[in-house]
Amino acid sequence: MRNPRGFTLMELLVGIVIITMLAGAVWTVGRRAVSTAQIAESSSNLRQLASANAGHVSDHRTYAPAMDPRNLKRWHGGRSHRKGAFDPTEGFLSPYLGNSRQVGFCPRLRDMISDPDSWESGSGGYGYNAVYLGGTPRDPYRPNVPANVRNPSQTLMFATTALAKSGGLQEYPFAEPRQWIDPNGNPGGSLQPSMHFRFSGKALVAWCDGSVSAVPMTEGSDLNYYGGSNDEHAIGFAGPSNDNGWWNPAR
Template sequence: MKARNAFTLVEILTVGTIVGILTAIMIPAVGRVRQSALTSQSVNNIRQLSMANLACLADTGHFVQSMSGNNRTHWYGKKKGKEYLPEGGYLIPYLQSGAVTRCPVFDQILGDSVNEDAQFNAGAGGYGYNSLYLGSSPQLSERGVSTWWTTPNVPANVPDPSKTVMFTSTAITNGEGIVEYGFSEPPFNLSGGKLAGRATPSVHFRFNGEALVAWADGRVSFESPSGDSKHNHWGADNEKAQIGWFGPEDFNGYWNPHFQDKRPY
């Protein structure tokens, strides 16, 4: 009998169907594995920021300063032209990498369509600092200290670090797309030592609808959005951009070390 040396049409179609099914199964799985790896990298990045701030605390007795009086130096860099370069940033000496490591998930969202002209906090890497309550000392405003917002806070004013935000994944939307932003804003502004109007939110829930949070005790967690996040200084859609807040809002919630005492700071 003559040996058959070719596949039949039925066999080819069967193999093609099997390959198609396997591909349909494998591609999403590979995508999930890759996304999980990017998320793990971002968790490590924000943990490094919190560890660096705790190192600053051990070294100086206070948390890292948020910004300078002229707003040209921030925790993550010093302004040169339109950019913030790492050299001179208040937290940089405590980071082994010598700069904030960018969040790969944030860069994935920005993609190639990023509007460079709209990026005014470039250098923060997609993470934001609790500027109002850790990078500043709002309690000093009671004594008329005009530099309270450039004076970093001390541990004595943070009774429960496990319930105080240090860093979060951040971004803002200003109508021109997603914008890098280096500060994690609480729900309400402070004015004259009192809670004032709504702030524009900056917590970015880019990890499957959750935000990354590094707490003042060094712990890192994922948090889900809650509360009213509609207010936007530019009239943009925060919800569409996955930007908002989490946890209780009264007395600025987890941003404020004294929110449980129903004090503004």
């Protein structure tokens, strides 16, 4: 009885190439599926934050404060002393965030954080427009009101954010505009960016009308006070630059 013919070297090589190509295709499809799911979850978190802020407006007639004067309570959490960690269930928005009373954590940022030593925990990877909504240039502890927002669909309320430091990435609870503004409304100098373009070069933004969209980076910045690289971690600014762009509700 004759033995069946074995595979030739060429047939084996072709088989290996086909298997490798199929494995690569499956990996690519799987990665895209994970990315799509992460975008959907993060967008949902941002919509919940915008809705929570609308609830605060309904009860208090103002947006949620970014923080109190003692820095013991912020939009995303509270603490008993200034060196303590923030309890994410004790923030100004906590009563409006459902049974958990806290911000959902961005799944993409969770995968990217490399330094667990964070002093800004509890914000879930999202930053608030503290300069113009959670406060005002004239009074950082007195939140703004919706009547002062001229174009809600083009005014940033929350965005995906992070802070680049020497040890890697960490949470950062404020979406910083390009310039800090003095009490008279005049630009006072450049700010370190915090908007994080972690979804294939795009950041997610929750606007004052409650909608959420993905936006590309339009401007980078080397300004970093913590030894990190904004460019390496895709941190920068988006939108028009004049008058602090999307951050400024008076535009």
